[in-house]
Amino acid sequence: GSEATISSMEYSVVDVTDMLEDTTNWTSAGWGDPLTVADGTVTAKTAEGYSIGGYNKPVKLNTVYRFKYMHKRGSGAAGFAFNFAANDVYWNGGIQVDFNSESAAVHYVEGQNVPVFDADQTFKAEDDMVYDIEFAVLQLAENTVKVYLTINGTPFFTDKNAVENAIFVTKPLYFGIYASSATATISKPDTK
Numbered sequence: 001g002s003e004a005t006i007s008s009m010e011y012s013v014v015d016v017t018d019m020l021e022d023t024t025n026w027t028s029a030g031w032g033d034p035l036t037v038a039d040g041t042v043t044a045k046t047a048e049g050y051s052i053g054g055y056n057k058p059v060k061l062n063t064v065y066r067f068k069y070m071h072k073r074g075s076g077a078a079g080f081a082f083n084f085a086a087n088d089v090y091w092n093g094g095i096q097v098d099f100n101s102e103s104a105a106v107h108y109v110e111g112q113n114v115p116v117f118d119a120d121q122t123f124k125a126e127d128d129m130v131y132d133i134e135f136a137v138l139q140l141a142e143n144t145v146k147v148y149l150t151i152n153g154t155p156f157f158t159d160k161n162a163v164e165n166a167i168f169v170t171k172p173l174y175f176g177i178y179a180s181s182a183t184a185t186i187s188k189p190d191t192k
Helices: 003-006 017-021
Strands: 012-015 026-027 037-039 042-044 050-055 061-073 078-084 094-097 105-108 115-121 132-139 144-151 154-156 176-180 185-189
Touching: 003 105, 026 115, 042 050, 042 132, 061 078, 078 132, 094 144, 105 144, 176 185
Parallel strands: 012 061
Antiparallel strands: 026 050, 037 042, 042 185, 050 176, 061 132, 061 185, 078 094, 078 176, 094 105, 105 115, 132 144, 144 154
């Protein structure tokens, strides 16, 4: 199955601790409430509208990023993403993990609201619970990528998740966070 494919691949694991300590490289989208970066955390928080942003240096394919994630969803949604720009949103291009009231969802968007692939998986992230996350984009073939996501060690989106679209291989991706009428916080993981 897909897990065998992933375990036989070469990939590295990176804690987002260095990113979080590099506070000057976090940027907000410029509309909605800006991100707060402090004390080894980044928070997107807004009563209404959006709070979105990301880290200015591109992530690497086949690199698993480890972090803790917590939200208070309110009436909206929250999550994290690899976007085509650090200060942009996934619907302008990127791959987003979105926690809504019913499920976890993954969205691949080519750009300008062109969805390539969407999937839902039954998982309800509870308010104020801290989750250990591992998140990556793995390159399976020349133009094929797949999201790798574990929540508290459980893999999600293991099936029907590979997308053949060169844009996710050739265009740099940036780690980001977002909240819509919600609060989302990413913090450094426990040391392994």
